[in-house]
Amino acid sequence: MYTSKSSHEDTKYIVFENCLLELFETCPVCSRACDIQPRSNGTFVAIDQRCPHCEYFRQWKSQPCVGSTPVGNLQLSASLYFTGASFFQIKKVFESMHLKMFKHRTFRRHASMYLEPLIIHKWKKEQEDLVKNLCEADKVIIGGKMRADSPGHSAKYGSYTTMDLQNNLIIDIQLVQSKEVGGSYHMEKEGLKRSLEWLEACGVRLDCIVTNRHPQIQKFLKERNVTQYYDVWHLEKGLSKKLEQIARDKDCSIVKKWQHSIRNHLYWTAASSTSRKEKIAKWKSLINHIQDIHIHDDPSYPKCEHPHRVSKDSSKWFKPGTKALYKVEKLLTNKRVLKDVAKLSAHYQISSLEAFHSIILRFARKSVVFPFLGMLCRLYLAGMHFNENSNRPKAKTSSGKPMYRLLFPKAKQRLYITKPLTTNPTYCYVYNLMTLLFEKVLPDPLPYMEELHKITVPDSLCTPH
Structure with a gap:
C-alpha cells in the first residue's frame, strides 16, 4: 500500500518530454486531440491541456509549489549546498543530458533567503550543546590551527578552528578576512583571539591549548597567561627538512641512516616525559646515543632505557x-629547538585538525572564490560533517575481527603503513537540514534571517579604505 510522504521526501524520476506529453494528447472526456501548452521553471514543468471541442481544461504540475517557489528547485539547491557540490559542475552534467535546470542567480537567491540562514542557525544550536558540556568539565584541552583559502601569504580568508581534543570535536570556527587585520600574516592571531574571547564569554575554563609554533601565537598566549603546548609533528617536520639538507653533503651521508630514528626519538621524548627538564634531558641524550654512548651526565635522564648491547x-x-x-649537534641542541622541545604536547596532538582541513576541501575548494557568508557556511557544514563522523566505530569483518588497509604515504619513501578501517560516514546532518528547511524555514524564514544579520560581514578587498 502506498503511503504519502512530505514533498521533499517524495521519490523523483527523470521523465522524457515526449513520454510526458503523450499523456495529454487526447481529451479524457471526448477522446479527441487537445491543445497542449507546456511551461517550465528550472526543474519544474506545468502543462495546460485544453480541448477545443468540449472545452475541457486542466493544469498539471510536475511538483508542488510553496508560494511561487517550486519545491524541486529549492530542494536541488539545498542538496547542492548541503553536500558541498559545485553548482557549475552539476549544471554541466544537466546540460549534457538536456535536463532542465535553473540559473545560478536562482541558486544564490535560494542560498541567501533560506539555506545560509538555516546553516548558521543549525551550527549555533550544535555549538550551544558542545559548550554546555565543556562548561561542566573541570579542565578543557583544546587545539587550534588556521587554514588559509590559498597557499602562501596572499590568502583572502583564514579560518581558525578550535577543537576539543579530549572528545575530538570541532567547537568553534572563526573566519577572518585579510583586510580586517592588515594582511594575511596576521589572520591566525586574530582568529585565535576571537575564539578564546568567545570561549571565555561562554564560561569555558581552559587547561591548555595545543598549537603550531607560530611566533605571533606564542607571544599572544604568553601575554594572556594561557598554557601552550606544541604539536610534535610540526617540530618534527621542520627538523626533518633540515636533516635532509645535511644528509646531502657527501661527508654527512650517515645522517640519512639516522633520520627515521631521530624522528621516532622526538615523539618518544614528548610521550614519555612528565616535565620540561626531562624532555630536554631525553632529547639531548640523543647526541650521546648516536655516538654509542648510553650513560649521560644529566640526572633527569642518567642512562638510556634500552638493553645494553655491544x-x-x-x-x-x-x-x-x-x-x-x-652539524647534527648544532641543529638538534640549538636554543630554539630546546625551547620548543620543552613545550611539546605529551598526549594530545592536532592531527585531527589536519584531517578536518582536508574535509573542508570537499565543501570549499581552494580553486573557487566564495563570498564571506558563503565561505562561513561551508566551513560550518564541514564542521557538522566532522563532528558527526569523528568518533565513528572501527570496521569489522563478519567474524568480528578489525579490518585494516595499507597506505603508501610519500613521506615513508615507498614504505607502507597499516591503518584501521572505520565504518562508512553518515550524513544525518544533511537530512536534518533538509527537514528543517521545509518544515520550519520555508514557511517562516524571518527568525532565521535575524540570526544571519547579526554576523558582521567585512568589506570586500577592492573597497577603498
Whole structure:
C-alpha cells in the first residue's frame, strides 16, 4: 500500500518530454486531440491541456509549489549546498543530458533567503550543546590551527578552528578576512583571539591549548597567561627538512641512516616525559646515543632505557670531531629547538585538525572564490560533517575481527603503513537540514534571517579604505 510522504521526501524520476506529453494528447472526456501548452521553471514543468471541442481544461504540475517557489528547485539547491557540490559542475552534467535546470542567480537567491540562514542557525544550536558540556568539565584541552583559502601569504580568508581534543570535536570556527587585520600574516592571531574571547564569554575554563609554533601565537598566549603546548609533528617536520639538507653533503651521508630514528626519538621524548627538564634531558641524550654512548651526565635522564648491547659494526655510529656530528649537534641542541622541545604536547596532538582541513576541501575548494557568508557556511557544514563522523566505530569483518588497509604515504619513501578501517560516514546532518528547511524555514524564514544579520560581514578587498 502506498503511503504519502512530505514533498521533499517524495521519490523523483527523470521523465522524457515526449513520454510526458503523450499523456495529454487526447481529451479524457471526448477522446479527441487537445491543445497542449507546456511551461517550465528550472526543474519544474506545468502543462495546460485544453480541448477545443468540449472545452475541457486542466493544469498539471510536475511538483508542488510553496508560494511561487517550486519545491524541486529549492530542494536541488539545498542538496547542492548541503553536500558541498559545485553548482557549475552539476549544471554541466544537466546540460549534457538536456535536463532542465535553473540559473545560478536562482541558486544564490535560494542560498541567501533560506539555506545560509538555516546553516548558521543549525551550527549555533550544535555549538550551544558542545559548550554546555565543556562548561561542566573541570579542565578543557583544546587545539587550534588556521587554514588559509590559498597557499602562501596572499590568502583572502583564514579560518581558525578550535577543537576539543579530549572528545575530538570541532567547537568553534572563526573566519577572518585579510583586510580586517592588515594582511594575511596576521589572520591566525586574530582568529585565535576571537575564539578564546568567545570561549571565555561562554564560561569555558581552559587547561591548555595545543598549537603550531607560530611566533605571533606564542607571544599572544604568553601575554594572556594561557598554557601552550606544541604539536610534535610540526617540530618534527621542520627538523626533518633540515636533516635532509645535511644528509646531502657527501661527508654527512650517515645522517640519512639516522633520520627515521631521530624522528621516532622526538615523539618518544614528548610521550614519555612528565616535565620540561626531562624532555630536554631525553632529547639531548640523543647526541650521546648516536655516538654509542648510553650513560649521560644529566640526572633527569642518567642512562638510556634500552638493553645494553655491544656493537660489532662501528661504522653505523657517529664519530667525535666529524662534520656530520658537528652539524647534527648544532641543529638538534640549538636554543630554539630546546625551547620548543620543552613545550611539546605529551598526549594530545592536532592531527585531527589536519584531517578536518582536508574535509573542508570537499565543501570549499581552494580553486573557487566564495563570498564571506558563503565561505562561513561551508566551513560550518564541514564542521557538522566532522563532528558527526569523528568518533565513528572501527570496521569489522563478519567474524568480528578489525579490518585494516595499507597506505603508501610519500613521506615513508615507498614504505607502507597499516591503518584501521572505520565504518562508512553518515550524513544525518544533511537530512536534518533538509527537514528543517521545509518544515520550519520555508514557511517562516524571518527568525532565521535575524540570526544571519547579526554576523558582521567585512568589506570586500577592492573597497577603498
